[in-house]
Structure formats: C-alpha cells, structure tokens
Amino acid sequence: MREIWTLVEVSGEKILRASQEALCEAVRQGRQLRVRTTALVLGSRIPGQILERLGTFGPDRVLVVDNEAVSSFSPNAYTDALEQLLAAHKPDVLLMGSSVLSREVAPRLACRLGCGLVTEATFLNPQDDGFLVTRSAFRPHASMIVSFQRQGLQIITLAAKVMDVETAGPFSYAIEYVTQPLSFTSDTVRVEDTIKEISAHLDLTDAEVIVAGGRGMQSKDHFDLLDELAEVLGGAVGASRMAVDMKWRPKECMVGMTGKIVSPGLYVACGISGAIQHVMGMQSSETIVAINTDPHAPIFRIATLGIVGDVRDVLPVMIESFRKAGAEAERQEYSA
Amino acid sequence: MNATREIFWNINGHGIIYFLFILATIAFGYGIFRRYYLWRRGRSANRNDQKWVRIKLAVGLVLGHERILRKRQEGIMHLLIFWGVVTLFAGTIMVALQADLGLKVMEGRFYLCLKPTLDMAGLATLVGLLIAISRRYLKRAEGLDNQSTDGIVLALLAGIIVSGFIVEGLRIASTHDQWGTWSPIGVTLAGALGSVDRENLVAAHKILWWTHAALALGFIGYIPHSKLIHIITAPLNTYFRSLDAKGAIPALDLEDDAVKSFGINSLEDFTWKDLFDADACVRCGRCEIHCPAHLAAKPLSPKKLIQDLRTHMADEGHVVGTIVEEEAVWACTTCGACMEQCPVLVEHIPKIVEMRRGQVLMKSNFPSELNLIFRNAESNGNPYGLGQAKRSEWANGLEVEIVSEGPAPEYLYWVGCAGSFDDRNRRVSAAMAGILKLAGIHFAILGNRETCCGDFARRLGNEYLFQSMVRENLEILNGYGITKLVTQCPHCFNTLRNEYPQYGGNLEVIHHTELIAQLLKSGNLKIKSKLGGTVTYQDPCYIGRHNDIYEAPRDIIEALGVELAEMRGSHNESFCCGAGGGRMWMEEHTGERINVKRTEDALCTNSQTIAAACPYCLTMLEDGIKFKDMNNKVRTVDLAELVIEAVRGKGDFR
Amino acid sequence: MNETGLNIAVLVAPVHDCRNPVLIDPVRKQVDPSSLHWILNPPDTIALEQALRLRDRIPRSGVRVVSVAPPSTERVLRECLAVGADELARLWDERIEEADTHSIAALLAAVIRSGPVDLVLAGWRSADMEHAQTGSIVAELLGFPQITCARSVEPGRDPAHIRVEKRIPGCLLAMSCALPALVTVEKGPPLRYPRYSDRRNAWRTPIRGLDLRAIGLTEAPQSRLRVERMTPPKPRRRSAIGDGANMPVAARLQRIMAGGAQAKKETNVHRCPDRSSTLKVIEHILKERLVVLPEKSGNGR
C-alpha cells in the first residue's frame, strides 16, 4: 500500500462531519502503515481556511479540484471528476464518509473503475494490499468481515459517528491544486427547485434527532424545555399519546403505533414509560436515551442510555451543557 | 237459560265487515309479501335445522318474555300488551267461530269465564299502553325515538280497547244484559251510562261498534307497514336464531373458486336472515343504550344500523359508504352488548364483521393504521410486529417448559400476543406460569411456534389472514397432539374454543380464571395470606357476554378475601373497555375515549384496585387510570397477579 | 413510451427481517440460512408502491418486478403480484450463491435489458445488509441517469421526463430527469394491502423463473468482494460504551436481553439524583458521541 485518499466534502464554511471522521481514520491508518495520505476536496473557490483546517487533521497533502462543475450538489460531476483523478493517480484506497453524496458516488465510481466497494464500514483492519473491512450485517445481530477480491483500488465508505475526530497539530502538509483537465459527461438530472427546511417545522419522520415527551413531563409548560433541547440538538419534538391526549402537543407529534413511525439517529424519551404502542413507533431509532424517574420503566429495556431522574432536573442541565458543548465545537472550528 | 249474547246485536248490514276484512287482509298480505320479496334478495342461510330446539327456545322467549323482562318496566309493559292483545284476539276468534261457523262457543260456563277474562285482558293492555305512553312521551326514555308511526300504533291499540269497552258498556246498558255483571268493566261503564236514554245509547253503540271494528281491521292492515310487523317477524326471528356458539363469527369459505365476492358489498350479499332481522327490530333502542361506541359518541348505533338497513332494503349498490357510514363499520368493538340486549335476537356483529370483510377482502379499504398491523401479523405472527423469535422471551429465567415431542403436558399454556410481547402483560404471563407451577400442573408453552390466534384479524374482516393463522396453529397443535389449553386472554380463549372448530380444531380451552377458580376450590392452590381491601372487576366481553363466564372470576376474588365492589354495568351488562373487535389497533378519532368512560365507572366504586382478566382490558384501564392521573392511588392488575400475590404470601396489597 | 405508457421495472429483494435474530454457524462462520426470516425489503416495497401509483396515473403502463433471489423466497415475492405487479421475474442459479452486490446488480441489469424499460425503481438499500449500492450500479450498467433516495416519483412535465422529490439535509429538492432513468426510493407511502381476490389470482400467476442461461450468461459475474466471516455483533464504536471506572456516578452496566426490538444491546442506566451526576452523564453522552451536535448551517450536501 502506498497511498490512501480521503474524499472530503465541504459545504460553505463547513467540513462535513462524516468527512472529518474519514480523514482522521485515514491519517491514523496512514501513520501506522507509513503510507501517504491525501485529502481530496472538490468545489469551486474553496476558502483557504478550509484547506488549512483540513491540514490540521494531519494528511500529507490536500489535493484540491477547483471547478465550477462540482460546485453544487451534482453526483454525476463528482463521479466524472473522481473517475478521472483516480485513474490518473492510482491510489490504493479511497475513503469517504457516509453522506447523501457519497452514497451515490461511491457505487458509481466502483462500477466504472471495476473495483470493489464496501459501504458503512465500522473497522478497518490493514493487510498487505489494503484493508479487511468490518461492517454490521443484519443489524443489530451480526457483523461481517469483508475482503477485496481484486488488486488495485479499494473504495470504502465509513459508517457515521464511528471514527474519532482528532485535530492535534502541528503537522506539515502540502496544498496542491489539480491541473489535470477534467471532462464532464452531460446528465439530464436537474434540480428544479430547492425548498429550504425550517427545523421547527421538520416532519418527525425526517428528523435526525427527536426529543419526545410523555406524561412524565407533568405539564404543557415543561414542553418548552423539550423545544429548547430540540433546538440545541437540531431536532424535532415528539410526544407519546398520553401527552397528546393531555393536549400538551398536537396530534402530528404523536409517535407510535397509531402515530408516526420514526427511526432517527437519536431519540430522547423524556417521561415516557415505554408502552408497547409507543415503542412500536420508535424502536428502530439508532440511539435511544431515556429519562425517567422510575428505574423499572420498560423504556429502559430498549434504551441505549438511561437516566433515572426527574425531567425537570435533567433537561435544563442537558440543554445548558449541550449548548455549551455546541459553542465549544463552534469555537474550535474557527480557532483552528 | 243458557248464558250467551246475540253477536250482531244492533248491527245491520254486518256483511260489510267481511268486505272490510278482505280489505285488511289484502293490505296485510300485500305488505308482508313486499317485505318477503325483499328478504328473498339475501343469500341463503340454513336457519331451519334442529327444529325442536328452535321451537323450545322460541317458546321461552316469546311466550315467557325471557329477554324482554330483563328490563323490568318495559318488560312488564310489553308482557301486559302482549298477553292482553293475544287474549282479546282469541276472544274475537271465538266470536268469529260462533258467528261464521255456527259453533256454539259463546255459551254457558265458558262464555261466563270468557267475559271477565277478556275484560281483564283489555284492562291489562290498557295499563301496558299507559306505561308505554308515559315512557315514550312523558319520561322520554333513552333509546326511544318517537316517530309518528309509534303514536299511530299506540292510538290504534288504545282506540280499539277503549272503544271495545264502551261498546260493551253501551250494549249492557241498553239490553240490560242479565249476564252483564260477568263483565266487570262493561257493567261499570253501563252503570255510568244508566241516565242516558236508550235511543241515544243504541245509536252510540252502533257508531262505536263500527269504529271498533274499523280500528281492529285497520290494525291488522297496518301490521306489515309499521313496526307492528314484529308481531310476525319477532317470533320467527327467535325461531331462526343462530344456534352457533355465541362468540363465533360465522365462517367464510375462501377456497371456493366459484365465489367472486366476499363479505358484504351490496345488499344482496346479506343473508335473508340479516334482512329479516331488520324487519324484526322494534326500535326499542336497548342495543343503542348499551353500545359503547354509541355512548362514546362514535358514529355507530346498532339500532340505527339495523333501521337503516330496513329503510334501504330495496336499494341497489354499495352498502358501506351509502347505507352505513364507513366510520361506523370500524367503530364497533364487537362487545356483544347489543346482541345480548336485543329482545328479538337481531344479530348485529356478524353484519358488521361481514361489512368489514367486504371492505378488506374486496376493496382493501380500511383505517390506514391497520396496514402496518396486518403486515406485522403476516411477517411475524403478531400485530405488534416484534420478531417472532422473541415470542418466548418473557419466559426466560422462569423455567417454563417448551412443548416438545415428549409426553404431552396436561395443559398447553397459550400465552397470546399481548402476554408474550407487551411488557405489562408479560408480568401477567409470569404470574400465570408461577400459579401453574405452584399448583403442580404439568404445562408447557409453544414458544416461538405460537402464532397470533387471529381474533383481531377475523374481527377486522381480514379473513384471509385469520384463516392462515388458524391453519398454522392447528398444524402445530395437532402435531404435538395437544387438546387441552389454558389461556389468560379472553380473545384467544374465544377464538380457539368457538372458532377453531370451524376449521377442524378440536380443542378443550379453559380461561385462566376458570382454571384458577377450580384450583382454589380443589385446594391445589392454597392462599397463604388473604389480601383484604376492595377491588372492582371488569367483566371482559369475550369471557362474559360471549362465553357466559361470570362467576369464576368472582369466586377467585372471594377466595382472595377481597371485597368486590361491582361497577355500574357488570356481568352481562358490562361496558366494553374499548379494545375488542380490533379496536385495540386503531386510533379513536371521534368522540370520547371508551376506555376513559369505563375507567370512570371503575373509579366510582372507590376501590383501590381494578382487576381485569384480559390483556386488552388491562391496557385500556391502565391507560385510563393514567389519563385520570390516578395511577398513584389506584392500581390495575390482572386477577392472576392478585392470585400469585396471595399464594406467595407477599401481602403488600393495599 | 408515449403510446405505450411507462414500462416500469422495480428491483425487489427478499431480505431477512432484522426484528428477528440470525444464528451464526460457529464453525463455518456464516449465517445459518434456516434462521433467516424472509420479508420483502421494506424500501423496495415503497418503491413498488411508487411504481404502482405511476402506473395508475399513466395509462397503458406496466410494472415488472425483477428479483435475484433463491426459490425458497417465492412465497414472499408473490406479494408483489398480489398488490398488482404485472409480471415477476426471479433469477437464480446455484452459481450465484456467493455473489456480491456488484454481481447481483449486473444480473439485474441483464434481466432488465431483456425487455423494454423506461423507468427502473428500487429501494435505496436492503434493510438487512445496508449496502446501498445496487440501484446505483444497475443505473451505471444500463447507462441510465439516476436519482437516489427519492421521496416521491411523479410524471414529469412531459412524457419523456419524471419528477422526483428528494431530501438532502436542510432542504427538499424537486428534481427532474429524462427517461429512461433509475430512481432509488427512500421514503413514501407504504405498500398497499392486497385485496383478497387479487391475492388469489396472484397464486395462479406464474413467476417467470430465470437462470444464467436465460439471460445469455455461462457463468456468474465475478465478485469483487468476499465475505470472510460473520461474527456476533461488534460494538460500532471501538471503545466499548461506558466502562464504569471513569463514571463517578453509580453506573450500572446492564445487559438487557429482553424487551423491545434490539436484542443484546448494551444499556447504561444511570441514576442521577443531583445536578453534578447529571452533568457527568451528559459529559459521557458527549464523549461517547451518543449525541452529535449538529453543525449549525448547511451540514452536508
């Protein structure tokens, strides 16, 4: 193995979290295996501080494609560009974070380049000529270990929130701009209209984070706490049927058998006992955090993390510390 | 001198009466034929087997008024009118026999006995009518809607009776009938008329006689054109009653390739008996005032449903959505209160389920929540949609035997979906397992091979799903040679016991309350510490009304040393918790919550504990208690949980 | 396509229902096939519903379901016919048992090519393996433009286009694409429930069974990946969740076997009687990244 590439997606001033995770993993592996690591970033007129920030993650080089064609959401152009770059530079591995874009680009690239692709990897085990990849299968009942059968490029996308992000510096890195001319195939896929979402009006089934309250919230007023927490976490507010019956929340917020069936990344159940009719609507959430005064509440059986406590005590602390942590993250982002 | 009277005294041209009689008969015959023609639209159904059984049952209901008398006041009212009119009718026939066939019946001793009897019958009818009028117009009793025809019927009857009395009084007064004293009312009236001169009496008699005759014949002609048709249809309807197990929904043959339409879509899909039912209904409203859906302001009234059928019996086209509101079809909890109450044995539930069948099987049109539930049941054998492989998880660590090819257990413990998957009801299953063990019963469970019994699917009209579950379960049960089952779920109980036989099942099923009551009685289960306190008990529809188990649970409560405070509406008048008939899986969008209404009844008893004997009741009442914010003061339990507390001797019972 | 309506092909896979555990053969290190509980891949069923709705709206359209699946799954696949698919083609061959996603996509593409097609719909991923590759590869192989993770698929401004809604973080995109095209579907109304009469007919409709020869191949496309082994689940995070040592609060690590959907999930139940212990737990939540704070604006593409 000589070189590991990581595709980094940027959006405005931000580096996609999933890309950061992928890049950090690439750097960790690269250091250990003593192979060169490259952060590849595509876009047009990418701000310098982003490139510098990429450097702080520790790649040996930051490779930049500055092209109008890849300035907006365009999987087709990305695929074209990457195809040509990879064919020319022949790295051994291409890592990507899991994102809307990579989900489409990765398989298309693999198909065009005739190479293997493993998606949603959770662990990379280095071998002589690449990686042995662990990923989950039949979630949550099994894991599978996958090997590549072909020589040459391996494409791997990493599952979100698995790899650590570290930015301890200082590192030396080079910023290179791709000079190779790129050609783009035409495509009939057009974005005709973009409707911005307002997170307060986010449909529950679309929310990545849901903060839900039940009868244990005690009163309508305490739902303000949930609104606040949801805002901090960038999520939406849900409710149990009891909370809806009490008229603390409108019907549209109801999660469960006869309400909405949701599966967000994070579900915070506040003062919800976990009746089966409720659980039917949220059991496939990735992470469930339950706050309840009753240590025997059935919700704890399915929760990833349970807090035995009064929502009125726990929620304000949560809001405060998540807000602080959020601000912290923001500061780090810009101080770097 | 032989006691008798001149039949057509003072009446000239009484031949006209025959002409009027023919007119009345035509009106009657035409009316009946018109309805008969409509009943004939329905599909066939065999309701004429086991004739003697039918006759025996019908006699009690018709002559003895068994059902009708359940409601004291209106029962007596009807009894008086019924026997009054029957007797008077018989009297009139006597007269006809004498006048037209020349039989000398109205003579001698018999005549003398007949006179006071008829007077008393008339009086009884009059009293009955007065009760009826006061119920209808003064008290405006629940369940009654006053239509003009009700007034006409009452007026006709009252007119006949009153005119009859006066005619008799006039006759006695004008003829100085020596046997007049045998008609106590006649002679009293005659006494009152004593001062009027004879000419006027005779003239009045003539007029009133004709009035009486015309009213009576009008009554006959009016029968098939009003609710009076029940005079004919109600007794027949009791004869044509269903002789199947009460809790069983009629089977449906899905395999028959020739059948292209399932369930009820158009009126022709009803059986003739369904249509006949509609003409037997007397609009008494007993069904309506016991219907949980109606009382909780859902758009369903069993009475209205039957009446709408009657009104629209000649219509063409769809039933659901036109004659019957779509939401009404889905609002029924199949609690059986209507059928339990109906004095003329109208069968509401089969009609509703058949309409649901039509919607599900032919139109795939049902409340949207059910799509998920049906698919869950198809993929994982339970409506909750939890993995089939997790069915027996509740028993982990409880050392419960899973049935195997070895020696068959005495009882197969059928846990049911709620007992297997719902956290709250898993605690009941654990209690049950504990009880069976303590009683030394050799039992086993099917484990992950148990599938939903199908109760909810059948009652929601998804007969396909139901039958595939039945097939699967019977195959497994038969494979292990199992014949005796115990279950804590009244729905499983009813379905396994009453509906599986339709598909070749031959199972002896016992509800856990029955088994526990037996065990307590026989001493195999001993109570360590009596519990004390008061408890109220919710009769579940599916062991109560549908299977007549009322005493076993009460025996248990007594044995536990707990005082039982009955709720408003218990035993066969119990009010549904709201979850039956598949309502457990649907949202309640309209009206009040049924479970909250029932919880209020329970709270009215001031008991510290609400005991249920059904997983659905338990869920519903517990939700109700939470909604009322009483869960810290009142607890909801299954009887099995109380029993295990008492048997283990952990008397931490409030 | 104008006179004949749309020829829609839907890729449908039977998958294991992950609400049920799988058994892993400890010797062969593979999944014990007898523990598999087949259902139709849920995202595929949503794609099928979209296809049926399109067919209902555009006259003379047809829906063909294509599946690479072993014969044992026919019972499950038949549901596609019951809900109204016009045809069901199932390809299987002993030689493809070890096929990876790419080879399966290649086989699907070959089957699709064998008939007229204007639009291919598929679920965005399989619910059991979660590869999320098949649709995109099929489109590449067919040379079709593609839109992934759609919310709705509707007739476009003219018969030669379709209109697709898709959500990316922060906004909803209304997109269009010329036909022929491939769209993978993420969300949408659930698959309709079949009428019994249709279900009964579906039992009689033959399923078109195909093998490699039928699509003109002599051997299975070469796999690019190989599953070395299956193991019981590994924690997704490298550091195991919450080692009690650095939890100053009474931290109980509970292994919860029963209840809910997720078996054998590590659960932490923390007692938080006061503010400082609550703070500790929240720190822990952040550290273990149970909660990832959102990036403030436009966090992704």
Ligand SMILES: Cc1cc2nc3c(=O)[nH]c(=O)nc-3n(C[C@H](O)[C@H](O)[C@H](O)COP(=O)(O)OP(=O)(O)OC[C@H]3O[C@@H](n4cnc5c(N)ncnc54)[C@H](O)[C@@H]3O)c2cc1C
């Ligand atoms: C047909 C039907 C359909 C249904 N559909 C749904 C559905 O779709 N969705 C749904 O949610 N429910 C549904 N239910 C209702 C369900 O059965 C439960 O009643 C409901 O989910 C309970 O809501 P809850 O957890 O908010 O209330 P509870 O069960 O009362 O739970 C309150 C919880 O809060 C805790 N608590 C109390 N005070 C505090 C505090 N200060 N701090 C922290 N915790 C506290 C308590 O310990 C308790 O565990 C349905 C029921 C039926 C019958």
Ligand code: SF4
């Ligand atoms: S079964 Fe019960 S809910 Fe249904 S109509 Fe009769 S009384 Fe009403």
Ligand code: SF4
């Ligand atoms: S159906 Fe029966 S109970 Fe109901 S109104 Fe008619 S006669 Fe009375």
